[in-house]
Amino acid sequence: MKICVLVKEVPDAAVQKRLDPNTGLMDRSGEKNLNPYDTHAIEAAMQIKEGGSVDVEEVIAVTMGPDSAVRALHKAVSLGADRSVHLSDAALAGSDVAATGYALAQVLKRESPDLVLLGQQSDDGECYTIGAVVAEELGMPSLTQVIKMDTSTDGLTCERQAEYGYDTVKITLPAVISVGDAINEPRYPSLKAIMGAKKKPLDAVSTGDVGIDAAKVGKEHSAANWVAAKQPPAKAAGEIIEDEDTAETVEKIVAWLDERKLI
Amino acid sequence: MANILVYALHYEGAINKNSLGAVSEAARLAGELGGEAHAIVVGQADDALAGSLGEYGAKKVYRADAPEGLAQPVVDAMAKVIQDGDYSYALFGGGLLGFEIGAGLAARLGAGVAMEVTAVRAEGGELIAERPILGDSAISEIKYRSDVGIIIGRLNAFEARAGGSGAAPVEDVAVELSPHAQQATMVTRGEQRGADVDIEGADILVAGGRGLGKAEGFQLAEELAGAFGGNSAVAATRAVVDAGWYPYAAQIGQTGKTVAPKLYLAAGISGAIQHKVGMQASENIVAINKDANAPIFEFSDLGVVGDLNKILPKLTEAIKAKKGG
Ligand SMILES: Cc1cc2nc3c(=O)[nH]c(=O)nc-3n(C[C@H](O)[C@H](O)[C@H](O)COP(=O)(O)OP(=O)(O)OC[C@H]3O[C@@H](n4cnc5c(N)ncnc54)[C@H](O)[C@@H]3O)c2cc1C
Ligand SMILES: Nc1ncnc2c1ncn2[C@@H]1O[C@H](COP(=O)(O)O)[C@@H](O)[C@H]1O
Numbered sequence: 001m002k003i004c005v006l007v008k009e010v011p012d013a014a015v016q017k018r019l020d021p022n023t024g025l026m027d028r029s030g031e032k033n034l035n036p037y038d039t040h041a042i043e044a045a046m047q048i049k050e051g052g053s054v055d056v057e058e059v060i061a062v063t064m065g066p067d068s069a070v071r072a073l074h075k076a077v078s079l080g081a082d083r084s085v086h087l088s089d090a091a092l093a094g095s096d097v098a099a100t101g102y103a104l105a106q107v108l109k110r111e112s113p114d115l116v117l118l119g120q121q122s123d124d125g126e127c128y129t130i131g132a133v134v135a136e137e138l139g140m141p142s143l144t145q146v147i148k149m150d151t152s153t154d155g156l157t158c159e160r161q162a163e164y165g166y167d168t169v170k171i172t173l174p175a176v177i178s179v180g181d182a183i184n185e186p187r188y189p190s191l192k193a194i195m196g197a198k199k200k201p202l203d204a205v206s207t208g209d210v211g212i213d214a215a216k217v218g219k220e221h222s223a224a225n226w227v228a229a230k231q232p233p234a235k236a237a238g239e240i241i242e243d244e245d246t247a248e249t250v251e252k253i254v255a256w257l258d259e260r261k262l263i
Numbered sequence: 264m265a266n267i268l269v270y271a272l273h274y275e276g277a278i279n280k281n282s283l284g285a286v287s288e289a290a291r292l293a294g295e296l297g298g299e300a301h302a303i304v305v306g307q308a309d310d311a312l313a314g315s316l317g318e319y320g321a322k323k324v325y326r327a328d329a330p331e332g333l334a335q336p337v338v339d340a341m342a343k344v345i346q347d348g349d350y351s352y353a354l355f356g357g358g359l360l361g362f363e364i365g366a367g368l369a370a371r372l373g374a375g376v377a378m379e380v381t382a383v384r385a386e387g388g389e390l391i392a393e394r395p396i397l398g399d400s401a402i403s404e405i406k407y408r409s410d411v412g413i414i415i416g417r418l419n420a421f422e423a424r425a426g427g428s429g430a431a432p433v434e435d436v437a438v439e440l441s442p443h444a445q446q447a448t449m450v451t452r453g454e455q456r457g458a459d460v461d462i463e464g465a466d467i468l469v470a471g472g473r474g475l476g477k478a479e480g481f482q483l484a485e486e487l488a489g490a491f492g493g494n495s496a497v498a499a500t501r502a503v504v505d506a507g508w509y510p511y512a513a514q515i516g517q518t519g520k521t522v523a524p525k526l527y528l529a530a531g532i533s534g535a536i537q538h539k540v541g542m543q544a545s546e547n548i549v550a551i552n553k554d555a556n557a558p559i560f561e562f563s564d565l566g567v568v569g570d571l572n573k574i575l576p577k578l579t580e581a582i583k584a585k586k587g588g
Contacts, residue, residue: 014556019401097376098369126396126536127378129366132334136370141335141446144363147505157450161501161518162359164274164453165511167332172446182505216373223375223409227391229401238548240560243569250577253549254585256565260547262467262526263491263585 001153001173003045003059004113005081006104006130007038009072010123019229032068034075037119039186044179045117046080046187048151058082060111064092064104074197078189083201085111091207094219096226097125101133103217106210108138115156118178120145131178141171144178265296265351265388268344270337271304271316271324272360274453278304278312281356283319284421288383289354290320295385298351299323302431305340306331310433317431319423324431327438332452334363335444342371343438350411352390354383357418357540359518365415376413377405379536381420390414398558399536418517418540457510460496467495467526470515470542471503474531474552474571478508483575484530490582491526498522500538516541530571534559551575 012031020027042061049056061076061084063069073084087107095103108116116138118131128144135142148159155172160180171177189197207214215221239256243249257263267289272279282302289300302321304313306329313324327340341353341364353368355361362378369376381402382393392405392414406412462468469491471484481497488495499509501516515522517537527545532538534550534557542548543562550563551571560566567574 018397097366097378098374101366101370124397127366128362129376129378132363132366133370135335135443136338136367139441139443141443142363142367143333143447145359161505161511162332162453163272163279163518166454166456167452168450168454169333170448170450175446180505182502223369223373223407224377224412225375225406225408226403227406228404229396230404232395232399232402235562238560238563238566240566240568242555243567243574246569246573246577249567249569249574250581253565253567253574253578254581257526257549257582258585260526262547263582 001054001056001114002111003048003056003115003117004108004111005038005041005045005059005061005076006116006118006134007042007061007063007072007076008035008122009033009063009065009069010035013123032071034072035119035122037121037123037181038076039079040181040183041117041119041179042076042079042081043184043186044149047184051151054151054153060085060113062104062107063087064100064107070202073202075189077200078193078197079187083203085203085205087205087210089206091214091218094222095217096222096224097127097129098133098224099217099222101130102137103207103212104130105134105137106212107205108134110210114174116140116176118176120178120180131176135176138176140174140176142176143169143171145180146177147180147182149177149179149183265293265298266349267293267298267300267352267354268341268350269300269302269321269354270341270361270364271302272358273304273306273308273312276312278316279356279358280423281358281416281418281421283423284419285354285356285416286316286319286321287424288416288421292383292385292390296351296388296390301325303327303341303344305329305337313433314430317429318425318427320426320428321431324433325436326433327436329438329440330449332449333447334360334367335447336438336440337364338367338371339440339444340436340438341368344436345372345411352412352414355415356421357416357517361415365413369413372409372411374409374411374413375405375407376415378415379417380414381417383414399561419521455511456504456507457512460510460512462496462498462513462515462522463520465494465496466524467491467493468498468522468524468528469495470498470500470527470529470532471509472500472529472532473502475503475508481509483571487528487575487579487582490579490586492586500532529559530575532559533557534562
């Protein structure tokens with residue numbers, strides 16, 4: 001079995017996310033990191049590989065993103081992926097969800113995986129939907145927000161929470177699964193794995209290499225056209241108490257609640 | 264004609280409240296565009312249930328016989344209705360399936376899609392969707408270049424309004440499922456994990472998140488709720504429900520309950536959008552979190568930056584003392 005894990009480079013959690021006023025796109029300067037939600041997808045792949053119920057030949061990390069995204073791939077490899085593929089092309093900049101999913105699907109077609117894993121969301125885009133787009137493009141069954149996955153050679157038994165409680169769904173392979181962050185506790189990479197990550201094969205491809213129709217990607221060709229960004233209505237900032245002396249803090253909280261007749 | 268097709272999710276004989284909101288919103292928008300709002304139900308729905316969407320403004324309801332609770336059969340059904348009909352937009356209320364169906368449909372139709380949409384307006388004969396981004400710190404506006412535009416609402420973004428226009432005609436559509444839509448089958452649906460607790464009726468909710476550290480951490484929340492007494496209860500985030508620390512019935516948010524108590528007090532909750540959408544209408548929001556940058560402080564009336572393990576027990580004592588005295 002061959003598993004592809006889709007990973008993304010996102011601004012580090014400590015960086016204040018903002019739009020670049022000139023381009024209207026996300027300001028991508030500042031520290032970046034592997035999308036934390038994707039580490040759960042890599043971990044899920046590793047647990048299948050190490051679990052022994054199916055034979056996994058390869059785990060491949062795949063990303064679409066600018067040059068710097070190579071570092072997210074190195075991180076993915078340090079967490080266990082055998083090799084990685086980096087789709088990068090100026091023509092892809094500003095692609096919407098549908099265009100991004102289409103482009104990633106073209107890379108995946110070349111790999112023909114049995115299982116494609118994704119994170120539940122990208123920390124910056126927060127669309128929750130790339131998995132569903134990729135699945136449709138590949139003609140594969142899919143499920144998002146999966147928090148338990150039993151793998152056998154003929155398929156997967158997945159659990160996830162939907163609108164009315166927990167659902168258990170059986171899925172035939174090949175399939176596209178987005179995992180929820182409760183599925184596992186990702187491991188930390190070993191120092192050796194971090195050092196060795198740059199030596200693992202990294203395949204850099206551009207749109208032409210994987211048969212992406214350039215007229216279907218990029219900001220200008222994306223069907224969802226982001227026309228403007230505005231500020232949300234200002235909300236009066238709440239009061240903040242820094243807890244230095246807990247007895248005093250609690251006194252303040254009680255007074256605040258009491259004033260509002262909540263006790 | 265600028266018609267709008269709305270997916271109406273139903274379960275155990277009732278239409279989802281967010282779907283009713285989406286139908287109402289589509290009816291309003293279609294009116295402005297000079298078209299009609301139509302709805303589609305997938306799976307077992309009798310004429311009365313399907314037709315009841317007329318009350319919310321649907322002029323016609325399609326019913327497709329296909330598996331329930333999974334996205335891809337609905338993509339097949341909606342793609343067929345859209346291709347055979349005359350639709351400019353597809354609209355979904357908030358929820359999980361809407362995300363999956365809307366995205367799949369966008370890929371199928373080569374359409375643009377916007378999710379987490381909080382408002383839609385008609386302007387110059389087209390719809391513009393407003394989508395908060397970057398942790399709700401900015402709002403982007405989205406127009407569509409495709410023949411069909413797909414709009415996925417945020418939970419509770421659209422209000423359900425019964426207009427008294429009576430039942431809508433129901434039309435059965437035959438759908439041929441695509442091969443991949445047949446490769447997923449529901450084994451069990453809607454399993455309720457943990458005790459059946461009521462958080463919707465409470466005036467005071469003490470909500471606990473991953474910051475409680477472990478299942479036993481919920482005791483701190485329960486003791487605090489106990490100190491408030493009266494009509495108080497303990498609620499939870501999905502993270503801790505998925506981890507099995509607290510019952511699903513106590514979950515607030517996108518795939519849980521929507522609440523609006525007099526007091527909502529969060530302990531160890533980051534304030535993710537999917538949680539916020541289920542509690543932002545609370546009258547008073549208090550948050551205790553050790554991370555001063557936690558998003559929950561952006562929408563709290565009182566934010567306490569500190570360790571809940573230190574604060575909660577003392578707060579419980581202080582409230583008990585106050586009530587006793
Ligand atoms: C499609 C979809 C649907 C979802 N539906 C829901 C839903 O219905 N409801 C829901 O809640 N979520 C939902 N989620 C998940 C949501 O995105 C978040 O992952 C979840 O709400 C996070 O829960 P949390 O705040 O408990 O955990 P975390 O985000 O991990 O936050 C824990 C917080 O605790 C703080 N903390 C840690 N230790 C301490 C301490 N000692 N003292 C004080 N503070 C401490 C940390 O600083 C942190 O901010 C959904 C996600 C998706 C993608
Ligand atoms: N540019 C990208 N390259 C590779 N994978 C991506 C990319 N964008 C999103 N993903 C995957 O899709 C998941 C969901 O992202 P999103 O739909 O943007 O919230 C992420 O967790 C990643 O696994």
